[in-house]
Amino acid sequence: MTVVMSKHSGTASARLRADYMRIKRDPVPYVTAEPLPSNILEWHYVVEGPEESPYEGGYYHGKLVFPMEYPFRPPSIYMITPSGRFKTNTRLCLSISDFHPDTWNPAWSVATILTGLLSFMLEKSPTFGSIETTDYEKRQLSQQSLSFNLKDKVFTELFPEITEMIRAKLVRRVKEGAAADKTSGIVNHKDTGNSSSKDNGASK
Structure with missing residues (x-):
């Protein structure tokens, strides 16, 4: 049993390192992501609100928690910064998250996950973990997101350039x-x- 878990963990680490290199070569539009230095299975991301959206001007911090069986099982997805779209610190039910292992494709990468998350964020479809707010409320939260993130130690340590x-x-x-x-x-x-x-x- 221990050997199997160790093998899965090694596979996940190798794949996540490859995903990281791929993201550095070909960044996901509007999204930056970094794994924790102490744990490659936990990644943190920042979505920069796209122009002409209610999120414009905002920065939205969240995290991906990968299972040791990745890429054969999907990660949990969380949003930490209040956005008006998702509940904070709550597992999000998306087709690319651990809520739907049946629809998960092992060929999908971290870039695929982040692209899908941004796409869903810009939609208004309800799901477990989503909330309904007006565009005005989202714009207010986008302005508040800057000072909110500066209070988060993980955010400031992982994303020094965005912090500045x-x-x-x-x-x-x-x-x-x-x-x-x-x-x-x-x-x-x-x-x-x-x-x-x-x-x-x-x-x-």
Whole structure:
């Protein structure tokens, strides 16, 4: 029994290393993925919200937990960052997840899984682990996702480049907000001044 498990584990590790090299050569659009340095069976991914979608501007962190029998059995799929599409930290029922081992194809790779996840995220079909929210709510969550992810130690350690990008965006957002407030204050001051001038003119 131990020998069989060890064999499966070795097969899974070899396949996942090959999948990793393939992803580095040919990245999945809008998705970045990294295995835990301490456990190649647990991968973390980040979906960058595609343009012209309710998720635009957001970064969505999740994880894939592979069985030792991979690629002959599918992984569990989780979303960690609130997205308005999926429950957080809940196994998702997708055709590419461990909810459907009967439809799983061993030829599918990590890239296939991530592509399928993004595709389903952009749809509105319900499934176990999905939730219904308005596009407005999804856009609000996309803005909140940046600061949410910075509080996650695993996220910041596995994705340092994305972390720096998010920090830069948050700094820019604060500066733009301050500039907008300043502009608004100038406009309001002018309006108040014009109103006072009109009042003085009327009193004369």
